[in-house]
Amino acid sequence: KAGVTQTPRYLIKTRGQQVTLSCSPISGHRSVSWYQQTPGQGLQFLFEYFSETQRNKGNFPGRFSGRQFSNSRSEMNVSTLELGDSALYLCASSPEGRRVNTEAFFGQGTRLTVV
Amino acid sequence: DQQVKQNSPSLSVQEGRISILNCDYTNSMFDYFLWYKKYPAEGPTFLISISSIKDKNEDGRFTVFLNKSAKHLSLHIVPSQPGDSAVYFCAASAGAQKLVFGQGTRLTINP
Numbered sequence: 001k002a003g004v005t006q007t008p009r010y011l012i013k014t015r016g017q018q019v020t021l022s023c024s025p026i027s028g029h030r031s032v033s034w035y036q037q038t039p040g041q042g043l044q045f046l047f048e049y050f051s052e053t054q055r056n057k058g059n060f061p062g063r064f065s066g067r068q069f070s071n072s073r074s075e076m077n078v079s080t081l082e083l084g085d086s087a088l089y090l091c092a093s094s095p096e097g098r099r100v101n102t103e104a105f106f107g108q109g110t111r112l113t114v115v
Numbered sequence: 116d117q118q119v120k121q122n123s124p125s126l127s128v129q130e131g132r133i134s135i136l137n138c139d140y141t142n143s144m145f146d147y148f149l150w151y152k153k154y155p156a157e158g159p160t161f162l163i164s165i166s167s168i169k170d171k172n173e174d175g176r177f178t179v180f181l182n183k184s185a186k187h188l189s190l191h192i193v194p195s196q197p198g199d200s201a202v203y204f205c206a207a208s209a210g211a212q213k214l215v216f217g218q219g220t221r222l223t224i225n226p
Contacts, residue, residue, distance in 0.1 A: 004158070033213065042121075042204060043159070043216035056213045090158055104214060106151075106158030 002027065004093050004107035012113045018079040021110045025072050025093030031055075032074040033104060034066060037088040046089075049074055078112075086114045118142045119207050121217035129225050134192040136220050138205035141186065145207040149214070150179060150190050153202045162203075163190070195224045 005024040013019050025032050033056075034046040045058035049068035066076040072093075078085055088111050092104035120139045128134045136150075146167040151159035165172040165179045165188070172179050178191045192199055202221050206214045 035216070040124075040218060042119075042218035043206075045213045045215065048213055058213070092158075104161070106160070108156065108158050 004091055004105055006089075006091050006107035006110050008110060009108065010111045010113075012115060013081050014115055015081055015083060017081050018077060019081060019112060020075055020077045021089055021091075021112070023074045023076075023091030023093075023107060025074070025091075026095075026105055029093035029095050029105075030072050031094040032068055032072065033092045033094070034074070034076050035090045035092065036060075037090060037109070038086075043090065046076065081114045083114050086112060088112075117218075118145075119205060119215050119217040121203075121205060121220050123220050124218070125221040125223070127223045127225060128195050130197060131194045134190075134195045134199065134222055134224070136190040136192075136203050136205075136222065138188050138190075138217055139186060140188075140207050142207070142209065142215075143186070144209040145215075146210070147208045148179070148181060148188050149206045149208075150177075151204045151206060151216075153204065153219070159204055192222075197224050197226060200224045 007022045031050045033048040035043040037043050048056040052068045063079045068074045088109045090109045092106045094104045118141050149164040150162040152162050153159040163174050163177050163179050165181050170181050181188045202219045204216050204219045206216045208214050
């Protein structure tokens with residue numbers, strides 16, 4: 001079974017630009033969550049999508065948005081990039097069940113650098 | 116508001132000895148706890164979990180202890196091996212809500 005695939009792996013953008021990151025979950029998984037990892041802050045939850053609907057949302061500004069397609073693939077978008085948005089963005093997929101956000105399987109992440 | 120805290124950014128342990136990683140939480144609604152391990156340039160991988168109805172869960176060299184009254188959990192690795200060198204994250208959830216992660220502890224196993 002293929003794992004979670006995130007593209008691209010590395011990205012360099014300029015302040016003010018916008019960026020779209022992609023995540024393909026494990027086949028059969030319908031829940032996709034996005035996290036931002038920065039040094040000293042651990043993994044900060046961005047949002048979770050389940051069956052094309054945003055089900056949970058973290059405390060990030062509206063510049064961060066996402067969506068999920070009917071095949072469960074998900075994209076996240078960051079508009080008007082700031083230097084502080086430089087981070088590793090991780091996507092995780094989870095199987096169905098009462099605890100859809102536990103034992104999440106992570107992708108390798110997209111390293112975004114804003115210059 | 117950091118609901119899950121790992122107060123030790125790093126830990127160094129000799130190969131063959133016990134590694135103990137600690138995690139504290141503040142939200143009494145958390146009822147499921149997990150540990151993840153992360154190598155550089157890779158995503159975190161699930162290691163072990165524990166439900167709030169238990170106080171201990173064991174899987175091979177890894178044991179997680181939960182002290183609900185102290186809102187504290189710990190991960191014990193015995194014996195520690197060089198391949199255990201990684202960043203370890205604890206995480207918690209309440210019901211079907213999002214996973215809340217700690218800041219991570221970098222474990223280094225010295226030969």
